[in-house]
Amino acid sequence: xxxxxxxxxxxxxxxxxxxxxxxxxxxxxxxxxxxxxxxxxxxxxxxxxxxxxxxxxxxxxxxxxxxxxxxxxxxxxxxxxxxxxxxxxxxxxx
Numbered sequence: 251x252x253x254x255x256x257x258x259x260x261x262x263x264x265x266x267x268x269x270x271x272x273x274x275x276x277x278x279x280x281x282x283x284x285x286x287x288x289x290x291x292x293x294x295x296x297x298x299x300x301x302x303x304x305x306x307x308x309x310x311x312x313x314x315x316x317x318x319x320x321x322x323x324x325x326x327x328x329x330x331x332x333x334x335x336x337x338x339x340x341x342x343x344x
Contacts, residue, residue, distance in 0.1 A: 270315035273308065274322050281326040292326050297333030306337040 280299050284292040300309060313336050320328045 269311060271322075273312045273315060274324075274327070277312070277327040277330075278324045281324050281330075285326065289326070289329075293329045294333065296326060296330040300330070301333075301335050309334055310336045 277296070277300065280296050281292070284295045287295060300312070304312070313331075313334060316323055316331060320331055323331065
């Protein structure tokens with residue numbers, strides 16, 4: 251089975267833990283950029299960045315991995331998590 255085939259086999263796929271660790275690391279890098287901002291602005295900016303630049307599949311994987319267990323996430327990312335939109339979660343005010 252190729253890496254591409256393994257990646258497309260769904261949530262039970264091999265390496266899912268690595269995928270969620272990678273998403274957590276990417277989110278932490280985003281948080282690192284916004285860390286100098288006031289906390290409220292940093293949190294909204296992190297979520298805005300994720301919503302704008304991550305595809306819906308990445309966001310869905312991120313939400314699936316961390317909504318129930320966000321302990322691995324950096325504190326600013328943890329606070330931004332509820333603002334991250336999945337595929338079917340509308341933008342606020344819509």
